[in-house]
Amino acid sequence: MKKNILILGSEGQIGGHLQDYLKLKKKYNVIKFDLILGKKFDLRNFNNHLLEKQIKKSDFVFFLAFDVGGSRYLKKYQKTYNFLINNLLILSNVFRLLKKHKKKFIFASSQMSNMDFSPYGTLKRLGEDVTKSLNAVYVKFWNVYGIEKELKKSHVITDFVLMATRKKKIKMLTSGNESREFLYADDCSEGLCKIMSRYKFFLKKKKELHITTSKKIKIIKIAKIIKKIFLKKGIKISIYPSKKKDELQNNVNNLSNKFFLRFWEPKHRIEDGIEKIIQYYQKKKG
DSSP states (O other), X not given: OOOEEEEETTTSHHHHHHHHIIIIIXXXXXXXXXXXXXXXXOTTOTTOHHHHHHHHHOSEEEEOOOSOOOHHHHHHHTTSHHHHHHHHHHHHHHHHHHHHTTOOEEEEEEGGGGOTTOHHHHHHHHHHHHHHHTTOEEEEEOSEEOOOSOGGGOOHHHHHHXXXXXXXXXXXXXXXXXXXXXXXXXXXXXXXXXXXXXXXXXXXXXXXXXXSOOOEEEHHHHHHHHHHHHHHTTOOOEEEOOSOOOSSSOOTTOOOOOGGGGTOOOOOOHHHHHHHHHHHHHHHHO
């Protein structure tokens, strides 16, 4: 009998890739749950009987859902009332039901959870603490990139690709000299499934699980890779860096943990992942 895997946040950047991986490669029965699918999928609603029904019937839950976006989105919204309340409601409602039905789950946190200046990071750290109190597993993602459906919340690589596709230029928020670790969403999905398949093992280890390449690359290099790929297609792209510094992730103490890399290894080079994203949005435009 096929396992029922519930993805809360199934239509997000990671959720979209994860559902394909679970269905096509692992042959699981995937239960999708995301506000994009309609009002009845609202995780903030404490009277959402559909949510409780789906959690109850599931064999495993991926708790990916959050009101979040890339740097442009976070800079504008993460200190607003709606952003804070929406995420607090999601956290409290979902954790309540996971506890009630004693479900195995993975909570999706972020490398920003140790950044005290970030309300988003503080909310993720709260989620980590609740997860630990329920004797469950949380993971920290490091700048996952992939296909995104909510483009108003797009992250940096999608943001750059869309600007290059639509306007033939990349206008950056910063100088681009800051470095980040990027991971393609397909590799992220494989990592999540590895943890699910060895859940008890990783739970006993009581180690933070960082899903990352642990390889840093400058943002300006990302822009240049995109420019190079477009140039091969005969399209010239201009890059316009800003003089501003990265205010969201500029934290010298924010170092990734390589423990999980003993059990799993990303397959995509940054150039390969970016090429796939460019192909997707160019095809969609055409």
